[in-house]
Amino acid sequence: MLLEGCSPEGGLLESVHHGGGWRARAGNADLALLDHDGATIGSYFVGEVTVVDVQPSARGAGLVDVTVTLWCDDALPGSERAWGLVRRGGLNRTGMWHELAAEERRAWVSVALRSHGYQRQEETDAPAGQVFVLDGRHIVDEDSFYCAIGEAVNGPGGYFGRNLDALDDCLCGGWGATAPFTLRWDSSAEARARLGEGVPGGDREATVFELLVEILEERGVNVILR
Incomplete structure (x- = not known):
């Protein structure tokens, strides 16, 4: 990775004088991603940062x-496009994830999580009792469900879970919606068929679709399947 225009401090400053040697290891760090005004749009934890080369910029x-x-571990292949949209303020319409490949959809959800605070900034949860519309036509797997529900609750590029546990956490508040609320799931029959993979759990096996609906309803969401 090339870090352009650096003014090294701390462990990185010590390491730039020893590029290529064992003392070039700067250790672990938080890598912040910035917008064009220098505001942090998200960050990653990175490990074993080691300086290979240093050149004047x-x-x-100076x-x-x-x-x-x-x-x-968390910087997924395919994240660059989503980060570019966040940085440019280009997440301005729904459905921008529809044409993404499976790997890119997972990256989209990951970026949505890490940019959530920047995108929502000082916004609070929508009041209880809201009706959110979930478009099931483009839900083809579990990752695309999280793309869709994130968008339904928080708008383009929004986040509202990336796995079953994270969805349950979001439903406790602080991520854009407060239960009880209504989720109108349009084209749900198509989504049900595509989310029909069985998931073992305890003494029973349920489909991904069944578990999603179960988690939503247990947290006070009125799920209307249409």
Whole structure:
């Protein structure tokens, strides 16, 4: 990874003087992603940051371009497009995730989670009793369900869970909606067929569709299947 226009501090500052050697390891860090005004739009935890090369930067006097190696479990392939939209303020219409491949949909949800605070900023949960409309036509797997419900609750690029446990957490409040509310799930029969994979749980097996509806209803959501 190339970090352009750096003014190194802390552990990174120590490491830039030892590029390629064992003392070039800066350790773990939080890697912040910025918009064009310098505001943080999201961040990743990265590990084993190691300086490989340091060169003067064309971005300004006294700045350097630092090449590092690192690992990051949460930076998923396909995230670049979604981050670019967040950075440019381009998440301005619904359905922008519809044509994404399966891997890109998972990355879309991950970016939605990490940019949630930036996108909503000082907004609070919608009042209880709201009606949200979930379009089931483009729900083809579990990740696309989270793309769809995030958009239904929080608008384009919105987040409202990325797995069953995270959905349950979001339904407790603080993520854009407060139960009780109504979720009108349009084209639900199509979604039911596509979410028909069985998931073992305790002494029974249920489909992904059944578990999603069960979690929603147990948290006080009135699910209307249409």
